[in-house]
Amino acid sequence: MLRLLSIELQKLRYNRSVKVISIVYFSLILFISAIASIEFDFANVNFRIADQGIFNFPYIWHFNTYIAAILKIFLAIVIVSMMSNEYSYRTLKQNLIDGLSKREFIISKFLTVVLFAIVSTVFVFIVSMILGLVFSDYKEMGIIFSDLEYLFAYFIKLVGFFSFCMFLGIWVKRSAFAIGFLVIWQIFEGLVAILFQYIRVKTEVNLFETVYNFFPLDAMSDLIKEPFSRLGAVQSAANQLGEEFTKTYEVGFMPILIVSIWTLLFVYWSYVILKRRDL
Amino acid sequence: METILTLNNLTKKFGPITAVNNLSFSIEKGNVYGILGPNGSGKSTTLGIVLNVVNKTSGDYSWFNGTESTHEALKKVGAIIERPNFYPYMTAAQNLELVCKIKGVDTSKIDEKLKVVELYERKHSKFSTFSLGMKQRLAIASALLNDPEILILDEPTNGLDPQGIHQIREIIKVIASQGTTILLASHLLDEVEKVCTHVVILRKGVSLYSGSVEGMNASHGFFVVSAANKQQLQAELSTNPAFGTIKEEGENLVAYLNEPMDASEFNRQMHAKGIALSHLVKRKESLEEQFLEITKNLN
Missing domain, CATH: 3.30.70 (Alpha-Beta Plaits)
Known part of the structure; x- marks a missing residue:
C-alpha cells in the first residue's frame, strides 16, 4: 500500500501545477479565516465577523467545514488532471507495461484521494482549533470537542467528491471535459430539483426524499447543511420576524451511507472502465 | 530450454477487424527474436496484449510458463513501445526513480543505466527538453533498470535521424551480446536481419513464418x-x-x-x-x- 502511495506521490511531487493549486487551496482556507478575524471600521462602527459568534465552539466545526468544502473544487482540478494526464502523457500504458496492474493503478489513485481528504480534514481541524481558541466565547474541553462529526462528514464528503472526479477523469480522459461534465451534472441535479419541486406542488408527491437525496452531489451537500440560519444573530432576527427555524443541522446517517456507496461505485466503475479499455 | 513467453491461438478483434488472428509462437531464453510485418500487421497489438494494455479476444499467453500473474511477470520484463512515454515535468532521473518504484527494484542502477545509453550528463534535465533520440534512449535505460529477462522493443528506431538509429542499434547489439533475450518488432528488415536469430513474420494478423533466420533463407538463391x-x-x-x-x-x-x-x-x-x-x-x-x-x- 505504501509502495502504491509513494508511486503516486512521486508523480505529483514534481508537478508544478499540482503544487500551485494545492498551495492556493490551503492558503484560501487560511485567507478566509484571516478576513474573518480582521476588524472592520465602517463609519465609527466596529465590526468583526469573528465577533458574530461564527468561531464559537462547537459551531465553528460546522461553519468551517461547510466553508472549506466549497473550496474543494480546487483539489478536484488536481484529482481530475492527475487522472487525465496519465492518458495524455500515455504514461498509464507505460505504468502497466512496467508492471503495475490495473487494480494497483486504481488503488494508488484512490489512496491519493484519501490522503488529500485526510490532509484537508486535519488542516481544517487545526485552523478551526486555533481560530476557536482565539475567538470562541466557550473554551471548556467538553464543548471544544463536541460536534466533531462535522469533520468526519467533511472527510466523507471530500472522499466522495474526489472519487467522483477520479472516475470522471478516467472515463472522459480529458481534464477540461471531465470538469465540464461535473458542471453539467451539477446543473442536471439542479434541473431535477426544479422538476421535483414542480411535481411536489402539483401532485403533492415528494420525490426529494425517495429519489433526489440519492443523487451523488445532493447527498454530498446533505452531509453538511448550511450553517448560516443556525447562527445566533440570524436566529434572533428571524424570531423577531415571527419566523422560526426548525431545521436539524446534525450530520445524518443516511447521507454518510449514500455518499460511501457512491464512493465505492465510483472506484469500482473506474476499475471496470480501465479493465475493459484497450490502451 | 527455458521458455519466456508462449502465445497460444491469440486473437484480437477491433469490431469487425481482426488485428491478430490465431497467433501462436514461443520465445526461448537467449535468442533474439524479430517480429516483422508491414504497418498495421498486428505487431503492436500482439505486444500490447502480452504487455497487459490490450485485452485479448480469445486464445491465451503465458509468461515464464505461467508461473506468475502477468503484472508480476512484467516486472522482470523491459519493454518500450511505439514512442517513449514519460512524465514531461520530471527529470530523467526522477522518471527512472518512478519506474524503479513500480518495478520494485532498487534505485542504485539508475546512474549505471543512464551511462549505458549515454544520458548520464543529462540526468537532471527535464524529460520535456529531450530530443526524440534522447527520449528513446531514456526509454531503453528505463527498460533495462531491472536487468530484464527479456527486452521488448517496438519500432525502436521509428522517427529517428540516421545518427539516432545508429546509436539505438549499437545499444541493442551490446545488450544482445550480453545474452539478454530480445524481442524486436519492426518493419525495417535490415534492422531485424542485423540482430535477430529468429523471426516471426506477420501480415494482417496472421503468422506467415515463424522460425530461425537461416531457415527462412532456405531458398536456393x-x-x-x-x-x-x-x-x-x-x-x-x-x-x-x-x-x-x-x-x-x-x-x-x-x-x-x-x-x-x-x-x-x-x-x-x-x-x-x-x-x-x-x-x-x-x-x-x-x-x-x-x-x-x-x-x-x-x-
Whole structure:
C-alpha cells in the first residue's frame, strides 16, 4: 500500500501545477479565516465577523467545514488532471507495461484521494482549533470537542467528491471535459430539483426524499447543511420576524451511507472502465 | 530450454477487424527474436496484449510458463513501445526513480543505466527538453533498470535521424551480446536481419513464418544475368526447369532457382547453348526480398 502511495506521490511531487493549486487551496482556507478575524471600521462602527459568534465552539466545526468544502473544487482540478494526464502523457500504458496492474493503478489513485481528504480534514481541524481558541466565547474541553462529526462528514464528503472526479477523469480522459461534465451534472441535479419541486406542488408527491437525496452531489451537500440560519444573530432576527427555524443541522446517517456507496461505485466503475479499455 | 513467453491461438478483434488472428509462437531464453510485418500487421497489438494494455479476444499467453500473474511477470520484463512515454515535468532521473518504484527494484542502477545509453550528463534535465533520440534512449535505460529477462522493443528506431538509429542499434547489439533475450518488432528488415536469430513474420494478423533466420533463407538463391541477345537468354531460361520466376531488372534478367546450382555450372550450360553471358552474379535473397516474397504470395 505504501509502495502504491509513494508511486503516486512521486508523480505529483514534481508537478508544478499540482503544487500551485494545492498551495492556493490551503492558503484560501487560511485567507478566509484571516478576513474573518480582521476588524472592520465602517463609519465609527466596529465590526468583526469573528465577533458574530461564527468561531464559537462547537459551531465553528460546522461553519468551517461547510466553508472549506466549497473550496474543494480546487483539489478536484488536481484529482481530475492527475487522472487525465496519465492518458495524455500515455504514461498509464507505460505504468502497466512496467508492471503495475490495473487494480494497483486504481488503488494508488484512490489512496491519493484519501490522503488529500485526510490532509484537508486535519488542516481544517487545526485552523478551526486555533481560530476557536482565539475567538470562541466557550473554551471548556467538553464543548471544544463536541460536534466533531462535522469533520468526519467533511472527510466523507471530500472522499466522495474526489472519487467522483477520479472516475470522471478516467472515463472522459480529458481534464477540461471531465470538469465540464461535473458542471453539467451539477446543473442536471439542479434541473431535477426544479422538476421535483414542480411535481411536489402539483401532485403533492415528494420525490426529494425517495429519489433526489440519492443523487451523488445532493447527498454530498446533505452531509453538511448550511450553517448560516443556525447562527445566533440570524436566529434572533428571524424570531423577531415571527419566523422560526426548525431545521436539524446534525450530520445524518443516511447521507454518510449514500455518499460511501457512491464512493465505492465510483472506484469500482473506474476499475471496470480501465479493465475493459484497450490502451 | 527455458521458455519466456508462449502465445497460444491469440486473437484480437477491433469490431469487425481482426488485428491478430490465431497467433501462436514461443520465445526461448537467449535468442533474439524479430517480429516483422508491414504497418498495421498486428505487431503492436500482439505486444500490447502480452504487455497487459490490450485485452485479448480469445486464445491465451503465458509468461515464464505461467508461473506468475502477468503484472508480476512484467516486472522482470523491459519493454518500450511505439514512442517513449514519460512524465514531461520530471527529470530523467526522477522518471527512472518512478519506474524503479513500480518495478520494485532498487534505485542504485539508475546512474549505471543512464551511462549505458549515454544520458548520464543529462540526468537532471527535464524529460520535456529531450530530443526524440534522447527520449528513446531514456526509454531503453528505463527498460533495462531491472536487468530484464527479456527486452521488448517496438519500432525502436521509428522517427529517428540516421545518427539516432545508429546509436539505438549499437545499444541493442551490446545488450544482445550480453545474452539478454530480445524481442524486436519492426518493419525495417535490415534492422531485424542485423540482430535477430529468429523471426516471426506477420501480415494482417496472421503468422506467415515463424522460425530461425537461416531457415527462412532456405531458398536456393538467384542469378542476375545479362547477354547481348536478351531474347534468346530469356527464352532459354524460361524453358529450363531449374528456374522458377524470371524477372527483368533493367538491362539484367533475374532468374530464381528451383534447385541448387552454382554459377560456373550455369555459365557452362549457357555456353553450351551458344549464349555468351556479359554479366553473371549469383546471390541469395536478402531478408527484405524474402519478406516481400512471403508477404506478396498471399495477396
